[in-house]
Ligand code: PEP
């Protein structure tokens with residue numbers, strides 16, 4: 011049975027929202043202790059530090075490994091902060107349990123993999139740990155739900171969800187697209203589980219963290235996970251997105267915490283929809299820019315082969331095909347015509363500039 015209304019979180023009797031902070035990666039004993047002591051002066055409850063780092067490509071810093079576990083124990087002893095790490099397999103869970111890690115999280119590259127999640131759930135069965143599940147890398151609500159269900163089946167009572175954004179093929183202002191709607195959907199699916207926002211991995215840039223955090227609070231998230239480092243530019247991983255403990259403090263002071271009823275008001279729905287529109291507008295511009303880049307490549311080919319920029323047959327083909335597609339998708343013929351005339355004009359301008367070079 012699910013605990014009621016974030017009961018495990020409420021019973022921690024800490025300030026609202028829950029703040030999880032600390033470096034992307036544990037680097038040295040001195041580094042974790044310096045950061046943790048500085049975080050004591052902020053509203054942080056849980057100290058985070060990656061010990062094993064899942065890197066997309068081999069050869070990047072992959073974490074210092076288990077030698078960091080005693081350092082984190084010292085953090086807990088000296089500061090009273092709860093300590094948390096990412097786990098990706100049963101052996102890492104075993105080491106975390108042996109070293110009294112309080113909170114474990116399953117990372118985005120692991121929550122996509124039901125075998126790995128099941129292995130972690132089995133290794134945690136019978137323990138009383140707090141376990142957070144980050145959203146899977148790809149925007150798939152079902153996978154995220156499934157990962158949580160595996161933990162619930164293993165009788166884990168203190169589960170939370172972390173929204174860290176979704177990777178996208180398109181260029182974006184975000185490192186990982188927020189797709190806020192998926193987070194709202196998972197909250198509706200598990201209304202009693204706390205939802206935490208990780209603006210660091212969504213934004214990928216420290217200047218986006220405050221705005222993303224405020225959006226999360228406006229959408230009634232229950233907490234934030236923010237990567238924090240005493241010397242962010244020198245961090246061994248994710249340097250661009252980390253903030254200093256002082257900056258974290260300012261961000262937390264600036265944030266406006268909305269009333270905590272469980273109904274999403276129309277203002278919050280509006281905020282959410284506007285964020286979605288901003289994201290789509292950003293994608294429209296990136297896609298158009300990508301289209302122009304391709305048009306320029308075509309221009310280079312035409313120049314090599316000495317053919318005219320304007321190819322009327324090809325143009326009417328594009329035009330007709332897209333009007334038809336627009337009609338199928340509820341867009342008027344006039345609208346698609348207008349847009350495509352402009353797009354075509356811009357493509358010709360780009361191709362001509364190639365010819366002039
Ligand atoms: C992290 O929290 O440092 C991390 C690797 O996150 P994610 O799984 O969200 O990429």
Ligand code: MN
Pocket residue numbers: 034035237247248
């Ligand atoms: Mn990181």
